[in-house]
Amino acid sequence: MSIQLTQDHVFKTYLREGRPFVKGRGSKLYDDQGNVYTDFLAGIAVCNMGHCHPDLTAAICAQAGALLHVSNLFYTRPQAELAKVLTEKSFADRVFFANSGAEANEAAIKLARRFFQAKGEIDRFKIVTMQQSFHGRTMATLSATGQDKIKKGFYPLLDGFAHVPFNDIEALKAVVDDTVCAVMMEPVQGEGGVVPADPEYIKAVRQLCTDTGTLLIFDEIQTGMGRCGTLFAHQSYDVVPDIMTLAKALANGVPIGAMLANKEAAEGFEIGSHGSTFGGTPLATAAALEVVRLISEQGFLASVREKSAYFMAQLNSLKEKHRKVVDVRGKGLLIGMELDISKGKTATEYVSECFKKGFIINAIQDKILRFAPPLIIETAEINQLVATLDSLLAGEDH
Numbered sequence: 184m185s186i187q188l189t190q191d192h193v194f195k196t197y198l199r200e201g202r203p204f205v206k207g208r209g210s211k212l213y214d215d216q217g218n219v220y221t222d223f224l225a226g227i228a229v230c231n232m233g234h235c236h237p238d239l240t241a242a243i244c245a246q247a248g249a250l251l252h253v254s255n256l257f258y259t260r261p262q263a264e265l266a267k268v269l270t271e272k273s274f275a276d277r278v279f280f281a282n283s284g285a286e287a288n289e290a291a292i293k294l295a296r297r298f299f300q301a302k303g304e305i306d307r308f309k310i311v312t313m314q315q316s317f318h319g320r321t322m323a324t325l326s327a328t329g330q331d332k333i334k335k336g337f338y339p340l341l342d343g344f345a346h347v348p349f350n351d352i353e354a355l356k357a358v359v360d361d362t363v364c365a366v367m368m369e370p371v372q373g374e375g376g377v378v379p380a381d382p383e384y385i386k387a388v389r390q391l392c393t394d395t396g397t398l399l400i401f402d403e404i405q406t407g408m409g410r411c412g413t414l415f416a417h418q419s420y421d422v423v424p425d426i427m428t429l430a431k432a433l434a435n436g437v438p439i440g441a442m443l444a445n446k447e448a449a450e451g452f453e454i455g456s457h458g459s460t461f462g463g464t465p466l467a468t469a470a471a472l473e474v475v476r477l478i479s480e481q482g483f484l485a486s487v488r489e490k491s492a493y494f495m496a497q498l499n500s501l502k503e504k505h506r507k508v509v510d511v512r513g514k515g516l517l518i519g520m521e522l523d524i525s526k527g528k529t530a531t532e533y534v535s536e537c538f539k540k541g542f543i544i545n546a547i548q549d550k551i552l553r554f555a556p557p558l559i560i561e562t563a564e565i566n567q568l569v570a571t572l573d574s575l576l577a578g579e580d581h
């Protein structure tokens with residue numbers, strides 16, 4: 184029934200698979216016929232603590248029974264405490280709350296422009312982003328996104344965006360001048376194919392921004408909240424941005440976005456500069472507070488790094504065994520496996536075959552398998568997926 188109703192009444196903007204899901208527990212999802220799936224996608228890097236974590240469910244229920252919403256004309260404890268912990272655990276001094284990734288990036292873009300315009304530097308409005316980047320679907324974040332296929336049909340987009348090749352410092356140097364207010368990038372490109380920034384590159388970007396007084400924005404919407412083995416991915420590179428955006432896993436599935444900035448950059452906004460009706464509701468921020476508490480538990484991030492090393496080693500052994508696998512890359516539990524699709528099955532076909540065998544994975548550009556399991560995934564579950572991939576790949580060895 185849900186399938187028919189969806190097909191009849193919901194916009195056809197998504198390709199969907201399988202039966203409707205009715206329940207989630209940890210890294211397992213259950214459909215309406217009782218089939219069980221092991222989730223290696225976590226709702227696209229959202230449910231980092233797994234489905235229906237009991238502590239999170241309790242925090243959400245308690246807050247739902249106390250207070251849902253009052254608007255940002257008043258103070259609430261969960262929003263205040265979340266801002267405190269996020270700033271304590273990062274380079275940032277201030278947080279603006281939104282409801283999604285695109286909105287968090289929209290806030291970052293607005294802050295970067297207003298930062299200079301408030302100082303009278305009205306010609307310094309350009310934002311440089313990376314080719315193959317993904318920053319969202321609103322008009323400004325679409326303008327920031329470096330993938331033509333996503334922009335097609337929506338022209339004209341916003342003025343003042345330029346895109347340069349990722350991991351190419353000379354290309355960036357060639358465009359950063361005194362008309363550029365910010366450089367915006369993902370520490371690991373997610374939708375672009377799971378491509379990590381080279382450590383020397385990201386350090387050189389920081390240096391270039393510092394030397395030219397340009398704001399550096401890290402989009403950590405997909406890479407943040409422990410996904411890459413540290414609370415924020417940039418912490419593993421030992422570089423800090425001026426502005427950072429978060430969303431996806433911040434509240435494990437309760438909609439939220441956040442834009443964080445250091446003290447100086449935060450001066451770009453004043454009373455009335457920006458706003459959001461729902462941004463930072465008590466419900467969403469109470470959920471996020473619990474997520475941060477769980478990720479911060481002793482040993483949790485170390486366990487993510489251990490599982491990452493194990494999973495990567497297993498996937499690399501598939502690469503040794505099967506010519507079909509051309510690359511394994513990523514950071515933490517955001518991992519891509521690139522396939523040679525010049526003959527045989529595409530990545531999308533692998534996704535369907537895995538689904539039939541009870542595993543949820545994802546394909547990017549039809550040639551890269553993306554794995555982003557809940558961070559609580561177990562070694563035994565990794566082994567089961569790897570064995571399944573091994574047998575599927577063996578069918579194409581010839």
Ligand SMILES: *Cc1c(COP(=O)(O)O)cnc(C)c1O
Binds near residue numbers: 373
């Ligand atoms: C998902 C994503 C976004 C957009 O977030 P929405 O909540 O879908 O608006 C932006 N940037 C990155 C890196 C993302 O992965």
